[in-house]
Amino acid sequence: MPDITEILRFLPSVDTLLRSETAQKIAVETGKKHLTFLARAVTDSLRCEIQEKVAENQLKTEKYSREILLAEAENRLSAAWKSELNTSLQRVINATGVIIHTNLGRAPLSENARKAMAEQASRYCTLEYNVETGKRGKRGARAEHLLAEMTGAESAIIVNNCAAAAFLVLTALAKGGEVVISRGELVEIGGDFRVPDVMTQSGATLREVGTTNRTRASDYEKAINENTRLILKVHPSNYRIIGFTATADRRGTCRTCTS
Numbered sequence: 001m002p003d004i005t006e007i008l009r010f011l012p013s014v015d016t017l018l019r020s021e022t023a024q025k026i027a028v029e030t031g032k033k034h035l036t037f038l039a040r041a042v043t044d045s046l047r048c049e050i051q052e053k054v055a056e057n058q059l060k061t062e063k064y065s066r067e068i069l070l071a072e073a074e075n076r077l078s079a080a081w082k083s084e085l086n087t088s089l090q091r092v093i094n095a096t097g098v099i100i101h102t103n104l105g106r107a108p109l110s111e112n113a114r115k116a117m118a119e120q121a122s123r124y125c126t127l128e129y130n131v132e133t134g135k136r137g138k139r140g141a142r143a144e145h146l147l148a149e150m151t152g153a154e155s156a157i158i159v160n161n162c163a164a165a166a167f168l169v170l171t172a173l174a175k176g177g178e179v180v181i182s183r184g185e186l187v188e189i190g191g192d193f194r195v196p197d198v199m200t201q202s203g204a205t206l207r208e209v210g211t212t213n214r215t216r217a218s219d220y221e222k223a224i225n226e227n228t229r230l231i232l233k234v235h236p237s238n239y240r241i242i243g244f245t246a247t248a249d250r251r252g253t254c255r256t257c258t259s
Helices: 004-010 016-017 021-030 032-055 066-087 111-121 141-151 162-174 195-201 217-223
Strands: 177-181 205-209 228-232 246-248 253-256
Touching: 004 032, 004 246, 016 021, 016 246, 021 032, 021 066, 032 066, 162 177, 162 195, 162 228, 177 195, 177 217, 195 205, 205 217, 205 246, 217 246
Parallel strands: 177 205, 177 228
Antiparallel strands: 246 253
């Protein structure tokens, strides 16, 4: 049986790993505190790996020395940092053909918007402060005013995503009533939002019509009753049904495909 105590002594300490050339290069971007966290995780994983191999009688002592374990720890530290970089925001080229791409950050900001962020929004600003009254203002008031002007609506409210917008509309207009929706549009969208769940949480009753692949305008007409509050049309996003299908658009026109 290999002497595990002796091998564990070869493990580099966290301090030794932090003084290594690899750690010094990473420290410029990570900061000392987070680098220490990564270094401790690396040394702990190496210790556990050695102990597991001893328990399974698979440890080969010739593979371990101070130099070898330090080099392995540096490699794992570098890999851990690269893995974190892959999950952080990075610039990419959108060659998908989809201009407003959810996975790639939706629409890019205009030059004026980027300039405003750099010069105003990224520092102290009147986010919720009314200069004229000297009192607390309303966040997003300017954007909501412009949105109402563009759409001709009486007022507007800005939320984080389409699921939140749908929830607010359903709660305000359909709570306690029925909402008619095609079975082919009961989809799950980004962020694990499911249309049926959003509808249920709003207090509206889901009334399904048609089938998964074919829903006609007449299906909606038959479902409407005194409890109907809304007819909900859902964009299927990246979900498609092809072949023997039929859907009704917002004007009630039925589009069919039998190929």
